[in-house]
Amino acid sequence: MPTTTINGHEVAVDDEGFMTEYDQWDEDMGKALAEAIGVEMTDEHWKAIRFLRDDFKAQGETPTIRRVSTAGGIDTKQLFVLFPKKPAKKMAYIAGLPKPHGCV
Amino acid sequence: MTATEPTTATGPMIVPSFDDDEQEGRKLAIICSKGNLDMAYPGLILANAALGEGVEVHLFFTFWGLDMISKAHMDDLKFSPVGNTAAHMPQAITPMPGMTTMATKMMKKSIADLDVPEVPEFLDLIKASGGHMWACRMSVDMNHMTKDDLWEGVDDIINASDFIVLTNGAQLLFI
Numbered sequence: 711m712p713t714t715t716i717n718g719h720e721v722a723v724d725d726e727g728f729m730t731e732y733d734q735w736d737e738d739m740g741k742a743l744a745e746a747i748g749v750e751m752t753d754e755h756w757k758a759i760r761f762l763r764d765d766f767k768a769q770g771e772t773p774t775i776r777r778v779s780t781a782g783g784i785d786t787k788q789l790f791v792l793f794p795k796k797p798a799k800k801m802a803y804i805a806g807l808p809k810p811h812g813c814v
Numbered sequence: 815m816t817a818t819e820p821t822t823a824t825g826p827m828i829v830p831s832f833d834d835d836e837q838e839g840r841k842l843a844i845i846c847s848k849g850n851l852d853m854a855y856p857g858l859i860l861a862n863a864a865l866g867e868g869v870e871v872h873l874f875f876t877f878w879g880l881d882m883i884s885k886a887h888m889d890d891l892k893f894s895p896v897g898n899t900a901a902h903m904p905q906a907i908t909p910m911p912g913m914t915t916m917a918t919k920m921m922k923k924s925i926a927d928l929d930v931p932e933v934p935e936f937l938d939l940i941k942a943s944g945g946h947m948w949a950c951r952m953s954v955d956m957n958h959m960t961k962d963d964l965w966e967g968v969d970d971i972i973n974a975s976d977f978i979v980l981t982n983g984a985q986l987l988f989i
Contacts (some may be wrong), residue, residue, distance in 0.1 A: 726830040776931070777929070779939075779942075795832070796867055796868050
């Protein structure tokens with residue numbers, strides 16, 4: 711399992727760079743991860759990321775965009791604005807979570 | 815000793831390539847020609863997945879597929895096991911009264927159990943994610959329909975030539 715350094719901390723990641731240990735993440739790291747992929751975090755961005763973190767903890771898996779919309783209360787259209795082109799993957803990366811498995 | 819300042823990466827940082835440009839220009843056109851419940855899903859699922867990967871998606875509803883976007887039918891698509899040996903039941907019982915209703919109910923439940931939405935909601939999701947939806951001119955005419963009979967998310971009614979022009983360079987999928 712590869713490791714990488716984010717924000718001065720060494721963390722475990724998978725081969726693609728997604729964090730694999732839930733508890734190694736904190737919001738400063740999230741900010742660094744976002745910067746690395748060119749996403750500037752605003753309160754709205756954080757709302758989505760925090761939802762992902764909470765939902766992962768509760769459900770045991772990363773929510774799909776649809777779930778972020780229906781359960782997280784953020785409009786799908788808006789998710790594509792906040793995290794352009796690949797919202798599900800970008801959110802998961804910034805939140806230090808694996809890519810969602812679900813299809814929808 | 816030099817102090818190490820926390821920066822975004824004090825060492826090699828493995829960053830996945832969310833190469834927005836990688837899929838740049840990629841276009842996927844899905845022709846939905848079926849009106850049964852089971853055949854409504856492949857197109858919708860792939861459209862949704864492609865949109866989530868930054869691909870430009872066009873859905874073209876033609877023939878029976880028009881049912882998927884017609885106000886009168888879109889929330890009542892059915893599945894019949896008749897002639898479908900993959901339904902894994904003796905064909906002789908498939909046309910019996912009540913079979914279509916039961917098979918439809920079972921299929922809907924299986925789909926709902928995976929938290930996958932029903933067709934109208936799924937179309938809304940695809941629309942919100944940036945998908946383009948087109949109705950086939952010929953099919954609309956054959957059914958003596960107008961735009962008013964169609965779900966409001968339909969971009970327009972277009973003919974075959976328009977479709978060919980629209981899908982220049984696109985990957986095509988016929989369902």
